[in-house]
Amino acid sequence: MTKHDLSSETQRFLDGEPGAGPRSGERDAAVRFLDAMDTYARGFREPRGGLDDRVMARLRHMRPGRGGLWGWLVAPQAVRVRPIVLALAAAALVLVVSQRLTVPAPVVPGVAPTPGMVLVRFELLAPEARTVALAGSFNSWSSEAIVLVPGSTPGLWTVTLPLALGSYEYLFVVDGQRWIADPGAHAQVEDGFGQMNSVIVVGPRGIVRS
Amino acid sequence: MYRVLVQRYHGEFWRYAAGLVGDQDVAEDALQEAFIRAFQSLHTCRDPDRFKHWFFRILTNQCHNARARRRREEPLDHHDAPAREQADRSLYENELRHAIDHALGELTPEQREAFIMKHVDGRSYEEISSLLGTGMDALKMRVYRAREALRRILDGNV
Amino acid sequence: MSRGVALLLTLVLARAAVSAAQEAPPADARAELLARGATPQLADQVGRLVADAGVEGLPAKTLTDKALEGLAKNAPPERVFAAVAGLRRTLAAARGVVIEAGLTSPPGAVIAAAEQALARGVSPASVRDLIRSATGAEAVSTGLMVAGLLAAQGLERSAAAQAVERAYRDGRSANEVLELPSLAALMIARGMTIPEVTRRMLAGQPLAVERPDVAPVAAPPSRGTDAATTTGQGRPPTTGKP
Numbered sequence: 001m002t003k004h005d006l007s008s009e010t011q012r013f014l015d016g017e018p019g020a021g022p023r024s025g026e027r028d029a030a031v032r033f034l035d036a037m038d039t040y041a042r043g044f045r046e047p048r049g050g051l052d053d054r055v056m057a058r059l060r061h062m063r064p065g066r067g068g069l070w071g072w073l074v075a076p077q078a079v080r081v082r083p084i085v086l087a088l089a090a091a092a093l094v095l096v097v098s099q100r101l102t103v104p105a106p107v108v109p110g111v112a113p114t115p116g117m118v119l120v121r122f123e124l125l126a127p128e129a130r131t132v133a134l135a136g137s138f139n140s141w142s143s144e145a146i147v148l149v150p151g152s153t154p155g156l157w158t159v160t161l162p163l164a165l166g167s168y169e170y171l172f173v174v175d176g177q178r179w180i181a182d183p184g185a186h187a188q189v190e191d192g193f194g195q196m197n198s199v200i201v202v203g204p205r206g207i208v209r210s
Numbered sequence: 211m212y213r214v215l216v217q218r219y220h221g222e223f224w225r226y227a228a229g230l231v232g233d234q235d236v237a238e239d240a241l242q243e244a245f246i247r248a249f250q251s252l253h254t255c256r257d258p259d260r261f262k263h264w265f266f267r268i269l270t271n272q273c274h275n276a277r278a279r280r281r282r283e284e285p286l287d288h289h290d291a292p293a294r295e296q297a298d299r300s301l302y303e304n305e306l307r308h309a310i311d312h313a314l315g316e317l318t319p320e321q322r323e324a325f326i327m328k329h330v331d332g333r334s335y336e337e338i339s340s341l342l343g344t345g346m347d348a349l350k351m352r353v354y355r356a357r358e359a360l361r362r363i364l365d366g367n368v
Numbered sequence: 369m370s371r372g373v374a375l376l377l378t379l380v381l382a383r384a385a386v387s388a389a390q391e392a393p394p395a396d397a398r399a400e401l402l403a404r405g406a407t408p409q410l411a412d413q414v415g416r417l418v419a420d421a422g423v424e425g426l427p428a429k430t431l432t433d434k435a436l437e438g439l440a441k442n443a444p445p446e447r448v449f450a451a452v453a454g455l456r457r458t459l460a461a462a463r464g465v466v467i468e469a470g471l472t473s474p475p476g477a478v479i480a481a482a483e484q485a486l487a488r489g490v491s492p493a494s495v496r497d498l499i500r501s502a503t504g505a506e507a508v509s510t511g512l513m514v515a516g517l518l519a520a521q522g523l524e525r526s527a528a529a530q531a532v533e534r535a536y537r538d539g540r541s542a543n544e545v546l547e548l549p550s551l552a553a554l555m556i557a558r559g560m561t562i563p564e565v566t567r568r569m570l571a572g573q574p575l576a577v578e579r580p581d582v583a584p585v586a587a588p589p590s591r592g593t594d595a596a597t598t599t600g601q602g603r604p605p606t607t608g609k610p
Contacts, residue, residue, distance in 0.1 A: 005358050014357065015328070015335070015350070033357065036364055037329045039303055040310045044330075047224045047238060052216040055245045059212070118260075140433060141440040165546055167484075167513050179441060186549045187520035189488065192434065192451035193443045201517050203546035204260070208554045345539035 006030065117162045118206050122172075122182070124148065127155030129174045136170025136197075138163060143173045165204060169197040216245050219262065223269055229326035230273040232311045233280055240276040244269040266341050274319050281315070306364075313363040317356050324349050325356035397432040404436055410445040414452055426459045427476030430483075459483050465492045469499035471508070481509040485516035485529075494529035501533045502542075510542040517549045522562045523569070531569035538572050 010030050012020040022030040122134055132148040135141045148157035172180040185198035200207050231237040248265050255264045314322055327338045335346045398415030414435045422428040434455050438448035462483035466474045482495055502508045511532045518528035535545050555565045
């Protein structure tokens with residue numbers, strides 16, 4: 001930086017850091033900069049209406065895209081959840097559809113964004129099984145709530161869950177009584193009951209299994 | 211239901227697009243194009259909760275392209291758009307806005323993105339970091355450098 | 369309604385369903401155990417233990433979940449209680465290590481993560497170093513958890529913690545550190561030896577997990593492609609390079 005650059009103190013003031021102030025001697029320069037940016041930002045007119053109409057009109061003339069995720073979607077899924085949770089899901093849907101359309105206020109510094117959830121697919125090759133379920137730290141180890149369904153390959157059972165970022169211990173439950181590890185998990189760890197649990201760590205881009 | 215997404219993110223990103231492109235009308239075209247492309251490749255967005263961040267990258271790309279096209283097709287003079295619809299504003303303000311738009315064009319694309327998100331959108335570094343996928347220290351450095359570049363140009367003009 | 373739109377709708381629903389299940393308010397430990405079929409005696413014993421542990425600043429949910437796990441696995445009551453009591457001891461020890469590192473009132477998530485790291489072989493000294501190298505509770509608990517996992521994946525214990533420290537020093541966020549176990553798994557799947565994986569992690573190799581079947585979507589210059597989840601049991605990504 002040249003000697004005419006603003007000090008880091010003043011830079012933090014310009015960042016809007018609470019409690020930060022410009023260094024003496026730099027106050028005029030800082031205020032001039034903020035005024036200029038204010039003028040610039042003020043100069044934007046409100047956007048033209050009807051962008052959503054124009055976008056939807058163009059999309060109607062296009063063929064819908066095909067994708068692996070749609071294929072997953074039309075396959076029979078059995079993510080069984082408690083009835084109360086289905087009602088909450090319906091409420092969440094209403095919330096999404098009735099979003100207010102406003103330009104958001106600037107975010108308060110220091111407030112972290114909410115973490116996203118990621119889809120994670122679980123698979124087990126168990127040709128002899130009659131039922132396969134998934135139990136783990138994501139559902140308090142309930143051995144009935146999450147059920148796998150037969151996949152496209154014979155003997156393959158699958159389910160896909162949306163999970164928050166972090167680590168999860170789990171096992172498959174075959175025929176309601178055999179607890180089976182996932183060979184594709186990141187690692188196997190002791191469970192304190194003489195068995196091993198499978199562990200995965202879910203990052204923002206999903207997981208890669210070995 | 212895609213319409214809902216268009217309405218929601220139009221409101222959130224129009225200012226960013228306008229600042230990045232430097233011309234509001236061209237920016238709205240870029241925004242429209244971004245929504246079309248996002249829909250066409252929706253099957254590659256496997257994480258519905260990260261739609262915003264994923265869409266943001268598509269939009270940024272469209273805006274950079276639009277700005278580059280604009281530079282190639284129009285001579286850089288006082289007919290440039292920021293002043294076009296502000297006939298009733300003072301000459302000083304028009305000159306200043308034009309100067310800032312020109313100065314923004316002199317920045318690297320990364321500096322421009324970060325600077326606009328900070329000083330036009332008013333976002334926190336945490337949120338910028340989440341959208342751009344860049345660490346906060348690197349972002350601050352980009353914004354600081356952008357500020358200094360802008361100040362050098364503005365002090366020469368104002 | 370087009371297919372793309374319909375799928376987005378369904379994914380929003382699925383997400384809401386699981387997140388609601390995960391965000392249920394913490395119930396009384398004793399009541400939860402009874403609801404899951406524990407004997408009244410076990411429910412009382414565990415309930416008292418969890419309450420005492422909570423007062424000491426230990427994470428109650430971690431202990432309750434361990435009891436629920438034991439019940440789900442049909443372990444006899446004495447075994448369930450022994451596991452919960454053992455976990456409480458190791459959590460208390462972990463809390464001590466975390467306090468020595470300078471966090472005087474550590475959050476439950478940090479203690480739980482430290483316990484995991486110690487249980488998987490990361491040394492107390494490495495745990496302390498890692499805590500001092502990370503900023504913020506989220507970075508600390510994520511870093512500890514990932515270090516423990518890398519050790520469980522086979523990395524040498526001190527290397528596991530150093531790999532996480534290296535990532536934070538390079539300016540990586542907690543979310544990026546979460547990618548490390550997948551990165552290690554990918555390298556192992558591609559035939560690298562553990563020493564080679566360790567060497568690369570310590571050298572701070574790029575964290576982008578390559579997904580040849582997902583086209584990059586307007587990636588800004590500094591980042592790699594938007595990868596997604598993979599499928600398969602012992603199979604590499606489904607399209608593209610083996």
